[in-house]
Structures are given as C-alpha cells and as structure tokens.
Amino acid sequence: MTTTEPPTRTGSGDPRAGGSREHHLSALFETVLTRGPLSRRDVARSTGLSPALVTKLVRPMLHHGYLVEQDPEGGVPGRPQIPLAIDPDRHYAVGLKLMNSEIVGVVVDLQAQVQSSHRLKFDDHSLAGGLAAIEETTRVLLDRCPVPDGRLLGVGIGLGGHVNGPAGVLHRSPFFDWREVPLRQLVSERLGLPVVIENDVNTLAVAEQWFGAGSAFPSFLVVTVGTGIGCALVLDGRLWHGASGIAGEFGHVIVAPDGPECHCGKRGCLESVAGDEAIVRAVADAGGPRITRVSQVATLAHAGDPVARRAFTQAGAALGRAIATLLNLVNPPLLILSGEGLAASDLFIDALREEVERSAFSTAARDCTLLVRPQPDENWARGAAATMLRHGVLSSLRTLTDAAAG
Ligand SMILES: [Zn+2]
Structure with a gap:
C-alpha cells in the first residue's frame, strides 16, 4: 500500500457512460462539475460519450441554465473550443x-x-x-x-x-x-x-467524490476512525447502499468473537476492538492510570508511556487486518482514511500499514493508495x-x- 499524493486518473472513459440518457446526463453534469470548465471535446473524452451525443445533451442543459459557456479558448486551429462550466448560482x-x-x-x-x-x-x-x-x-x-x-x-x-x-x-x-x-x-x-x-x-x-481526492476515481473507499469506525463504498461512480443502507457497516464486522461487548449488542465488533473506547479500556486493563478519554491516552503515549503506546498500536493492527479484508473484497485503487481518530494517527498508522501489507492478498495492498485525510466537520x-x-x-x-x- 502506498501513501503518496493522490495519483491522477488513469484509464479512459467512465463506466457510467453506458446506459440510459439519464445516466449520460448525470455523467456529463458530474464530469463538468468535478473537472470543468471543459470543452465538449474534453467532456466526450472524459465520459466516453460520442462528441455528437455530448453536443446533443449539452443543449437542454444550457437552455435550462445548469451549464454556461465561457469565453472560447484558442490553441486549436480552425474551430475554437468553448469551455463549459456549471453555473454556481443556478441552485x-x-x-x-x-x-x-x-x-x-x-x-x-x-x-x-x-x-x-x-x-x-x-x-x-x-x-x-x-x-x-x-x-x-x-x-x-x-x-x-x-x-x-x-x-x-x-x-x-x-x-x-x-x-x-x-x-x-x-x-x-x-x-x-x-x-x-x-x-x-x-x-x-x-x-x-x-x-x-x-x-x-x-x-x-x-464530498470526496465531488470535490476531493475521489474525484479522479470511479471506485474508492472511505474509512473513518474514532469513537465509531465506518466505511463508505463508491463503486463505478455510485455510492453503494446495499439492500437497506447497511453497506459499509465496517465497524460492526466481528473480528474477535469472544471480545468486548459492543454498543450494537454483539461481541467483538471491530469498533469494540479498535475504536476509541477500546484504546481507553486497554490502558485500564493493563493496570494503567484511570482515564476516560482517548486524548488522555494519546498524551500518555506521546510522553512515552509503553502501555498507552501499545494500546494504539494494537488498535492500529486490528484496523489494518480489517482493512486488508476490505481490500481483498473490493480491490479499490484508493482508500481514504479519515475521522476524528486521526488526531492521534502518528501513534497507530505504522502498525496499521504493516498489518495491511501483511494481511492483504496478492497485490491488493500494493494496488491501493492509502490517503490519510483529516476532515473538518x-x-x-x-x-x-x-x-x-x-x-x-x-x-x-x-x-x-x-x-x-x-
Ligand atoms: Zn457492534
């Protein structure tokens, strides 16, 4: 797993390009939104739609004010390319x-x-x-x-x-x-x-898909850490909900059947093993000082307390093993790690990475860029x-x- 800057998009076209006129309009709109201003020719290249179809679809979107034409660009002999942009005041x-x-x-x-x-x-x-x-x-x-x-x-x-x-x-x-x-x-x-x-x-x-690191990828995962542990899946341009909205309930995957009780009523969920509460509990279980907040554990760990440091590395390793399972299942090119738990990421990120590398199958870890991105509320x-x-x-x-x- 690499941890470099967001790589640029590779491959051609957008999988949403196949399908109905509504899907074509949607792909066109999102392409101009996330990558515009773009000429019709560049929209065609990015979406995989034919230039003739792009011209046809753009007409009603201009008429209804979703798109606006900007001043033409030079550079192409013969016909200037007119950049299309979203009209921000439309909605x-x-x-x-x-x-x-x-x-x-x-x-x-x-x-x-x-x-x-x-x-x-x-x-x-x-x-x-x-x-x-x-x-x-x-x-x-x-x-x-x-x-x-x-x-x-x-x-x-x-x-x-x-x-x-x-x-x-x-x-x-x-x-x-x-x-x-x-x-x-x-x-x-x-x-x-x-x-x-x-x-x-x-x-x-x-947010990541429309104006963040995910805009360059048809498929990517977001994993959040902190009090809760969550996951969202964007697959071929679509947010995946599953049958009833449970898709991505990563925090309640059971990783330790005899583990601690989780607030969901089951035992050994990832959240109960690697979430904030688990880190606080690990210090208490090891006979450490009586503390109640993960920020206090972080302070101890930063001061060199071995029990506090181990609480974070154990949580990071458990999270890494679980993330490796996600990589095996989805094989995403990008995984964005976020959430308030990143305030102490220096205390667990190495353990997390090592465990991902160790546990993921074949090239699943190498194929995936892990971006650590704290996000404000x-x-x-x-x-x-x-x-x-x-x-x-x-x-x-x-x-x-x-x-x-x-
Ligand atoms: Zn649970």
Missing part, C-alpha cells in the same frame, strides 16, 4: 452534520462552494429536540445566506447509524434513541423543503449538501429527459 442546498450534541451546517452553491456555515449545540436528544435543532440551524443558515426563490434544492442531513438513505428512514443511531424513524419525511414536513438523509460517512464519500456537512445537490439535480435532469422523450 443552492443546505447540508447538516448531525452529531451527539451538536449540528454543523452549511449553505453551498451548485459547485458545492460554502456560502455560510453555523454550529449549534443542543442538549435535548428526543426526536422533537433533534427536529427543533435541525430547524433552528437551517433557519440561521438561510438568514445569513438568503437564497433566491426557487433556487434552494433542499436540505441534506448526514448522521451516524443505520440510515437507509434511498428510503429516507433512520433505523437506529448510536447517539439518539430514535428507532425506525421516517426522518426524511418528518424534516421535510417541518421545513417545507425537499430533504435527503444519509449515513454521515456516505456524505463524506460524496464542515466538509462532512458540505458532503451532505452535495448529496442534496446531486439528488435535486438528477431529479431535474430526469424532467429534462422526460421532456425530451415526450
């Missing part, structure tokens, strides 16, 4: 990262550039309390960044737990005692706006907003498709 979206006692929110334009942001602390963990906090954050954000009528696509919400994004249902959350909640509908009714909900690691993956919220943008834009493009077919 806006709100994105929220819902955490234990805090919401971080942003408003973004259609290029997912942050226009305003806000943090709100809240104590009421009831569903009513959560809904009120979501409403309050959204109101403050839109007060600070008024969006013209008809241009706000809606609100994207990312939160931890078993979230069935396509169905709009929160099945369970580690932070709240909310079970089987139709959260999308409840928030949408309360705000009077379209809403999408998504597992928070998935929103981070969308605002970027998770930005990913939630991008999830809403994608949903809203694809719905609009579907309308264009229907109009063209009718």
Whole structure:
C-alpha cells in the first residue's frame, strides 16, 4: 500500500457512460462539475460519450441554465473550443452534520462552494429536540445566506447509524434513541423543503467524490476512525447502499468473537476492538492510570508511556487486518482514511500499514493508495449538501429527459 499524493486518473472513459440518457446526463453534469470548465471535446473524452451525443445533451442543459459557456479558448486551429462550466448560482442546498450534541451546517452553491456555515449545540436528544435543532440551524443558515426563490434544492442531513438513505428512514443511531424513524419525511414536513438523509460517512464519500481526492476515481473507499469506525463504498461512480443502507457497516464486522461487548449488542465488533473506547479500556486493563478519554491516552503515549503506546498500536493492527479484508473484497485503487481518530494517527498508522501489507492478498495492498485525510466537520456537512445537490439535480435532469422523450 502506498501513501503518496493522490495519483491522477488513469484509464479512459467512465463506466457510467453506458446506459440510459439519464445516466449520460448525470455523467456529463458530474464530469463538468468535478473537472470543468471543459470543452465538449474534453467532456466526450472524459465520459466516453460520442462528441455528437455530448453536443446533443449539452443543449437542454444550457437552455435550462445548469451549464454556461465561457469565453472560447484558442490553441486549436480552425474551430475554437468553448469551455463549459456549471453555473454556481443556478441552485443552492443546505447540508447538516448531525452529531451527539451538536449540528454543523452549511449553505453551498451548485459547485458545492460554502456560502455560510453555523454550529449549534443542543442538549435535548428526543426526536422533537433533534427536529427543533435541525430547524433552528437551517433557519440561521438561510438568514445569513438568503437564497433566491426557487433556487434552494433542499436540505441534506448526514448522521451516524443505520440510515437507509434511498428510503429516507433512520433505523437506529448510536447517539439518539430514535428507532425506525421516517426522518426524511418528518424534516421535510417541518421545513417545507425537499430533504435527503444519509449515513454521515456516505456524505463524506460524496464530498470526496465531488470535490476531493475521489474525484479522479470511479471506485474508492472511505474509512473513518474514532469513537465509531465506518466505511463508505463508491463503486463505478455510485455510492453503494446495499439492500437497506447497511453497506459499509465496517465497524460492526466481528473480528474477535469472544471480545468486548459492543454498543450494537454483539461481541467483538471491530469498533469494540479498535475504536476509541477500546484504546481507553486497554490502558485500564493493563493496570494503567484511570482515564476516560482517548486524548488522555494519546498524551500518555506521546510522553512515552509503553502501555498507552501499545494500546494504539494494537488498535492500529486490528484496523489494518480489517482493512486488508476490505481490500481483498473490493480491490479499490484508493482508500481514504479519515475521522476524528486521526488526531492521534502518528501513534497507530505504522502498525496499521504493516498489518495491511501483511494481511492483504496478492497485490491488493500494493494496488491501493492509502490517503490519510483529516476532515473538518464542515466538509462532512458540505458532503451532505452535495448529496442534496446531486439528488435535486438528477431529479431535474430526469424532467429534462422526460421532456425530451415526450
Ligand atoms: Zn457492534
């Protein structure tokens, strides 16, 4: 496994190029969004679509204002190439990262550039309390960044737990005692706006896919470490949800059947062996000082305490073994490691890498670039907003498709 800068995209075309007109429009839009401004010829090259088809698809997108033409470039004898770009003012979206006692929110334009942001602390963990906090954050954000009528696509919400994004249902959350909640509908009714909900690691993956290291790759994984351990899978350009949104529940893969009890009710989940709690517990089990927070273990480890250092290297090794399994299953060219646990990455990353190299099959480790990327909460919220943008834009493009077919 290498740890260099993000490599550039290799190979030609985009697998999304195959399929319906809607998929073609979507691939075209995302290509211009993530790599634009691009000429029609470069869009054709990047998407694998024919130049004639690109010209045909671009026409309604220009007409409806999703794309704009910039001043022509010179350089090509004969016909100048006109760069196509996204019109950032065409649409806006709100994105929220819902955490234990805090919401971080942003408003973004259609290029997912942050226009305003806000943090709100809240104590009421009831569903009513959560809904009120979501409403309050959204109101403050839109007060600070008024969006013209008809241009706000809606609100994207990312939160931890078993979230069935396509169905709009929160099945369970580690932070709240909310079970089987139709959260999308409840928030949408309360705000009077379209809403999408998504597992928070998935929103981070969308952020990476649209404006991060993942934009150069059709397939990649995001693994987050910290209190919880999560994973998101982007496969051939699509965020993979599985049958009910459980895809990527990496933290609850059982790696030690006789291991410690996990908050999910099972024993020996990766999260209970390599998450923050496990690191704190390892110090207590070894007779170390009574401490409660992983940051305290990190302080001890940085001061040279061998018990604290071992707690981190054991967690890193367990995580590395589990990541090797992911590499064997998916064989991704890129794995992005993120999450608040990276604050102490210097204490476990070498152990993690060694174990990945040792455990992965054949060339799976060598084939994969491991990027260590701490991300501020605002970027998770930005990913939630991008999830809403994608949903809203694809719905609009579907309308264009229907109009063209009718
Ligand atoms: Zn578990």
